[in-house]
Amino acid sequence: MQGNQKLNLFSFTMIVVGLVIGMGIFRTAATSAKDAIEPSVYFTAWILGGFVALCGALTYAEIGSRYPVTGGYYKVFSYAYHPSIAFAINCIILISNAASLSAVALIGSGYITKLFPGSAWTDIDKALISCAAIIFFYGINLMGLKMSSRAQNILMLIKIGMIVVLILALFFPHEQSAVAAVTTSTSTGVESMSWVQSLGISLIAVSFTYGGYQQTINFGNEVNQPAKNIPRGIFIGIAIIIVLYLLVNLSYYSIVGFDQMKGEREIAYVVMERTFGAKGADIFSFFLFFGVLAYVNALLMSNPRVMYAMSEEKTLPSFFAKQNPKNQVFTFSLTVFAAMCIVILFFAQTFDKILNFTIFLDCFGMVASSATIFILRKRTRHLDGTGIFKMKLFPLMPLIFMSAYLFVGISIAMQTPDTAFVGFCVLLGFMLIYxxxxKFRKPVTEKSQ
Structure with a gap:
């Protein structure tokens, strides 16, 4: 990678924030509230989610510093485990990421269509709007990493601005404050759950909202001074995200009310409408749609690098590693991933339907990838004391992170066993394909590290 295409600290930090803050915070608060039996479960889930994200950030910061290579998320698996596991898990991660991107784009189109309340918008119409957004940012990414990172910076500033507006709504008068109604009804079918069961299910939506930062290790040596800037970018990004999420949830809780949140989809629109009126909510939705596209752009930047790494390891054909000689874009991999997103877009029904499947697949990747820190610490002892990032409180932090995602995975399996069964079958299926x-290719001599 040429020096003029390297990511600086600010650009890398914006990628971290962009990978995490997608459409989730503008939608999953309602899902998390629906699955919480009382406000204490809801807020515990969001605080716990932030703490788990911080533990994960510490873990991935060290992984990225010890193994700073392009396509790191795949290559870490391949280096630490058997290549079949690397192939299978990364394939399901690619599918999960494509599904997440499609769902987020679809929900973003739900906000933009609120600008035209008189029109009868169908799911196909919203899918076409989302498809247009994916194609547009596919074109931006074809121009090179520097151009796509500039677009990322602008879009992230817009999206952070929208979150700040939601937070500032707390300090403006609004139509009604429904907090008084918080403690009464639980008509969502969760009243029979225990507090811990409710927390586990509520954490599913929270995990989706906090997830994504682990993909930053895909950029590896494309970051200026990776040993220094990878951990710094992750720390700064996660700190920004935790503060913003907690404040936004306080705004939802105070202005909409806990029980009322359960039935809303475009919950941010409701907050704006109650605070600034219908016209203010429309303006918010317009800018929010473009800000949310930062998530689309960030995934289009990161996932082709996984395909590139898999191609270098000979688990995908060599043309997945081809780069444009002018701007180092992984053209074929980018095209395949964008096409995958568009195909899933027209098969995905709603955000809620794919949420459990996406998070269950993510649980495999989170636990398996974070566990590589134990192997990497042994194999890269020679890097200790050379300036790389080395987390404190090891092994407590990665163990907390892994335990949290095991808890979420078990909660999904208990709530929707069919989803868990399909997830296991997909994983085993990709291992079988590997x-x-x-058997149909020549063995590849493993490169020494």
């Missing part, structure tokens, strides 16, 4: 494909 072993079948290895």
């Amino acid at each position: 072993f079948i494909s290895t």
